[in-house]
Amino acid sequence: MEKYSDKSNDAGMRVIFMIVQMFVLSIVYLFIYSSFVLIQLAVAKNGVSEVMYFPIFMAFVLFPILLYRYKKMFNEGKRLISFAWMMGTASLVIVMLLAYITQFSN
DSSP: OOOOOHHHHHHHHHHHHHHHHHHHHHHHHHHHHHHHHHHHHHHHHHOOOGGGGHHHHHHHHHHHHHHHHHHHHHHTTOHHHHHHHHHHHHHHHHHHHHHHHTTSOO
């Protein structure tokens, strides 16, 4: 008869959280890439300044940093809070990118 151990459950939960983080990161990066392409078209066609890339670049840099912080929070035992913050931040970044790029569509 084996004794119950939480170590295997913790390891499994960390792997699942890491897979979910990679999935969320790929979705957010898909929106970031499409935003880069749309801003590139706006720069080429409408003569918009290249400074318009800056908010998208900031999302590109800051989102993985936030995901790292949420991973640390998850490893500290705050699992539900870290998952909620990760999903909330991802949805906020996507909505803000969509609101930003709709300014340039004609």
